[in-house]
Amino acid sequence: MLRLFLLVSIATLALGGCASQPQKQWYKAAGNYTVADWDRDEALCSKNRVVDEECLKAKGWIPLSADPEKPVPSPVDPRGRH
Numbered sequence: 767m768l769r770l771f772l773l774v775s776i777a778t779l780a781l782g783g784c785a786s787q788p789q790k791q792w793y794k795a796a797g798n799y800t801v802a803d804w805d806r807d808e809a810l811c812s813k814n815r816v817v818d819e820e821c822l823k824a825k826g827w828i829p830l831s832a833d834p835e836k837p838v839p840s841p842v843d844p845r846g847r848h
Contacts, residue, residue, distance in 0.1 A: 791830040792822060 792804070804827075811821035819829070 790819075792827040793830050794826050795828055796826065 793799075794803075807822060807825045807827065808817060811818045811825065
């Protein structure tokens with residue numbers, strides 16, 4: 767019985783981890799920054815463990831990964847070719 771409980775618990779945790787949203791990565795394009803800078807701004811822009819992305823953007827942070835809902839435009843060749 768204990769073995770079944772452990773197996774179900776492990777499976778539940780594994781599936782829960784797979785279902786969670788991927789964590790976005792952020793950077794600042796202008797200038798150098800440290801982990802301490804990120805930690806400070808993330809703490810200031812978080813409420814109940816939810817990050818306010820607009821707050822981070824206002825502080826100069828840019829998401830590194832594209833949003834899945836928004837298509838990423840393809841780069842345009844300066845000569846007019848794709």
